[in-house]
Amino acid sequence: MTLQAQIDTLVTPTPGLGGLPLDRSMLGIALRMGTEGGKRFRPWLFAATYDQLSGRWADAPAVDRTVRERVAAAIELLHTAFVIHDDVIDNDDERRGHTSIPGWFRGSTTSDSAVYARAGAILTGDLALAAAVRGIATCGAPQEVTTALLDLLDSTLHDSAVGELSDVRLAIGGAAPTMDDAIAVAELKTAAYSFVLPMKAAAILAGAPEDVLEKVSDVGRSLGIAFQLRDDLLGTFGDPAIVGKDPDGDLREGKRTPLVVHAAASSHWWRVEPHLGNPDLTREEADEIRRALMEAGSFDHVETLMGRHVRIARWHAEALDLTAPIVDTLTSTWDIAGATVPPAPADEPLEAATVGVA
Amino acid sequence: MTLQAQIDTLVTPTPGLGGLPLDRSMLGIALRMGTEGGKRFRPWLFAATYDQLSGRWADAPAVDRTVRERVAAAIELLHTAFVIHDDVIDNDDERRGHTSIPGWFRGSTTSDSAVYARAGAILTGDLALAAAVRGIATCGAPQEVTTALLDLLDSTLHDSAVGELSDVRLAIGGAAPTMDDAIAVAELKTAAYSFVLPMKAAAILAGAPEDVLEKVSDVGRSLGIAFQLRDDLLGTFGDPAIVGKDPDGDLREGKRTPLVVHAAASSHWWRVEPHLGNPDLTREEADEIRRALMEAGSFDHVETLMGRHVRIARWHAEALDLTAPIVDTLTSTWDIAGATVPPAPADEPLEAATVGVA
Numbered sequence: 001m002t003l004q005a006q007i008d009t010l011v012t013p014t015p016g017l018g019g020l021p022l023d024r025s026m027l028g029i030a031l032r033m034g035t036e037g038g039k040r041f042r043p044w045l046f047a048a049t050y051d052q053l054s055g056r057w058a059d060a061p062a063v064d065r066t067v068r069e070r071v072a073a074a075i076e077l078l079h080t081a082f083v084i085h086d087d088v089i090d091n092d093d094e095r096r097g098h099t100s101i102p103g104w105f106r107g108s109t110t111s112d113s114a115v116y117a118r119a120g121a122i123l124t125g126d127l128a129l130a131a132a133v134r135g136i137a138t139c140g141a142p143q144e145v146t147t148a149l150l151d152l153l154d155s156t157l158h159d160s161a162v163g164e165l166s167d168v169r170l171a172i173g174g175a176a177p178t179m180d181d182a183i184a185v186a187e188l189k190t191a192a193y194s195f196v197l198p199m200k201a202a203a204i205l206a207g208a209p210e211d212v213l214e215k216v217s218d219v220g221r222s223l224g225i226a227f228q229l230r231d232d233l234l235g236t237f238g239d240p241a242i243v244g245k246d247p248d249g250d251l252r253e254g255k256r257t258p259l260v261v262h263a264a265a266s267s268h269w270w271r272v273e274p275h276l277g278n279p280d281l282t283r284e285e286a287d288e289i290r291r292a293l294m295e296a297g298s299f300d301h302v303e304t305l306m307g308r309h310v311r312i313a314r315w316h317a318e319a320l321d322l323t324a325p326i327v328d329t330l331t332s333t334w335d336i337a338g339a340t341v342p343p344a345p346a347d348e349p350l351e352a353a354t355v356g357v358a
Numbered sequence: 359m360t361l362q363a364q365i366d367t368l369v370t371p372t373p374g375l376g377g378l379p380l381d382r383s384m385l386g387i388a389l390r391m392g393t394e395g396g397k398r399f400r401p402w403l404f405a406a407t408y409d410q411l412s413g414r415w416a417d418a419p420a421v422d423r424t425v426r427e428r429v430a431a432a433i434e435l436l437h438t439a440f441v442i443h444d445d446v447i448d449n450d451d452e453r454r455g456h457t458s459i460p461g462w463f464r465g466s467t468t469s470d471s472a473v474y475a476r477a478g479a480i481l482t483g484d485l486a487l488a489a490a491v492r493g494i495a496t497c498g499a500p501q502e503v504t505t506a507l508l509d510l511l512d513s514t515l516h517d518s519a520v521g522e523l524s525d526v527r528l529a530i531g532g533a534a535p536t537m538d539d540a541i542a543v544a545e546l547k548t549a550a551y552s553f554v555l556p557m558k559a560a561a562i563l564a565g566a567p568e569d570v571l572e573k574v575s576d577v578g579r580s581l582g583i584a585f586q587l588r589d590d591l592l593g594t595f596g597d598p599a600i601v602g603k604d605p606d607g608d609l610r611e612g613k614r615t616p617l618v619v620h621a622a623a624s625s626h627w628w629r630v631e632p633h634l635g636n637p638d639l640t641r642e643e644a645d646e647i648r649r650a651l652m653e654a655g656s657f658d659h660v661e662t663l664m665g666r667h668v669r670i671a672r673w674h675a676e677a678l679d680l681t682a683p684i685v686d687t688l689t690s691t692w693d694i695a696g697a698t699v700p701p702a703p704a705d706e707p708l709e710a711a712t713v714g715v716a
Contacts, residue, residue, distance in 0.1 A: 016513030019542040023524040089477045119526040123519040137495030155374030161481040166381040168477040184377040
């Protein structure tokens with residue numbers, strides 16, 4: 001079975017009471033839209049880590065290919081659920097240039113209904129989330145391995161929810177986050193489920209002992225933080241043609257990323273603060289924020305921070321022989337310079353222009 | 359262990375990466391608020407059905423008290439998750455006179471933030487939902503029984519999501535639902551998870567054969583439809599002091615309950631339609647709708663329909679000896695007359711009053 005076939009199996013409903021075919025097919029289509037395509041990066045990380053670690057421990061549990069495919073499918077479905085619920089929380093009708101699941105539900109009514117968009121997307125995310133837990137529960141590994149995976153999934157869910165809630169809370173203002181807070185958000189909302197979960201699940205299936213699980217977790221955590229820092233840089237400075245994302249989105253939402261937290265302690269903060277979180281932010285105002293973030297050294301600081309976390313990941317991975325196959329393979333595509341564009345230069349101040357003409 | 363202790367165990371996070379204690383405790387408090395108290399009616403229905411059916415089949419699986427408590431806790435947690443996400447969908451800051459989970463998150467910020475309320479409640483519901491699936495997965499029953507329970511949970515989730523989405527879609531207008539549609543919504547959004555799930559899960563644990571599972575499902579379905587019809591009657595005609603619910607809520611949301619669907623085919627529809635779904639509905643307008651629903655015979659029709667579904671439930675239950683202990687015990691408290699109030703009489707028309715004074 002392919003990964004997609006496993007995902008399809010998990011989101012195909014067990015026959016129940018039946019009825020209401022229109023709404024049933026709407027949810028079915030939304031689940032398919034939400035689970036098809038994508039980079040499949042988390043299943044790759046899971047499979048690559050398993051390939052590296054399997055065979056190292058004599059008392060490893062008996063897990064065949066089907067077990068691993070089902071766990072990989074569950075990991076991808078968790079991502080699907082988070083993406084969909086995230087789009088409901090942020091009220092995003094688009095995601096990377098495509099219609100989001102709430103946007104699709106909204107567009108499928110004649111009344112442009114916010115409540116229907118919310119309902120459709122919350123319910124679709126619920127079905128994906130439940131399918132993810134069920135996928136782990138029925139993966140077919142020995143009982144104690146399945147229990148360990150369910151425990152890992154449980155801690156991942158709680159950590160991710162904490163990270164996501166924190167991200168939203170800091171964005172609405174009222175708190176002045178420290179750099180530690182901002183890094184902790186990256187760790188919990190991204191590293192936990194996108195890196196630690198796939199890598200640690202692979203290590204559990206490979207029969208790794210507790211101390212190795214801890215080290216694998218450390219690699220995933222550092223890699224995940226670096227990945228999120230990169231995402232923050234691209235979220236504000238990314239080339240839309242490459243990144244496929246509105247470069248003003250994070251600023252409009254007022255996200256307190258490490259980029260912004262660094263600037264808050266600089267003498268350029270007065271140029272950033274008044275516009276941050278303004279849903280009607282203009283391109284000119286966003287460019288002014290970007291210039292301030294460059295001149296405050298925030299861009300450079302976060303890029304340095306990202307490099308540091310990649311190095312920490314390499315350092316942890318070294319002892320496990322995971323540096324080249326996992327850390328380097330992954331981070332070799334994380335080029336920042338090629339994927340970002342500098343902010344547009346400021347318009348000449350009116351006075352200077354007038355002087356020039358005169 | 360008590361039911362609450364089992365619930366607490368399931369919602370207590372497995373230790374993970376840690377960090378961000380404020381947001382972590384917010385989610386912990388919300389989970390506790392969402393899972394404490396309540397009528398515990400679904401766990402009761404599960405336990406009562408199990409008590410009646412257990413011991414009837416020689417090849418029943420070995421399930422001890424702990425297994426049943428864990429399944430009961432999972433069933434209650436599913437209800438918690440649905441209630442919380444329902445309050446997000448409907449944007450309700452109150453539920454039965456108390457602050458809802460989104461309302462609680464909103465109230466805990468100084469900025470009255472809708473996005474924070476939505477985030478907190480969606481994430482809390484996600485954690486409750488995942489805990490429900492995990493509760494079934496780790497209930498400790500023999501493997502094939504656990505798989506059967508997970509399949510039942512899966513079909514229940516899909517049916518419930520379909521029913522909920524349909525309920526919302528019909529409320530936003532644009533479709534003219536038939537009475538069959540309205541009954542199907544009651545069946546899927548309420549009967550599936552509140553009646554069929556607890557009763558069928560109990561029957562599975564009692565080792566009931568397939569034909570009995572079908573009959574148990576029929577009892578649950580009819581009981582659940584009757585329960586929802588009662589809820590619809592109380593939702594519009596209920597005495598707030600008894601029901602603890604704003605009697606204008608369903609009308610404001612424009613819910614297409616069987617009550618409303620019946621009226622739509624009557625000569626009184628013109629009195630109902632203009633006000634239905636108006637979020638600013640006044641008490642006077644709501645009373646006018648209630649009078650129209652009475653005079654159109656819609657109240658009586660739905661009450662009759664409810665009685666009919668109770669009789670169908672009794673009929674199905676008879677063959678299983680579940681009539682007295684389950685159906686009668688449950689429905690004996692479903693008094694309609696004592697829990698409803700007639701609509702306020704219409705004000706005298708201005709002309710008549712003037713004539714009276716003159």
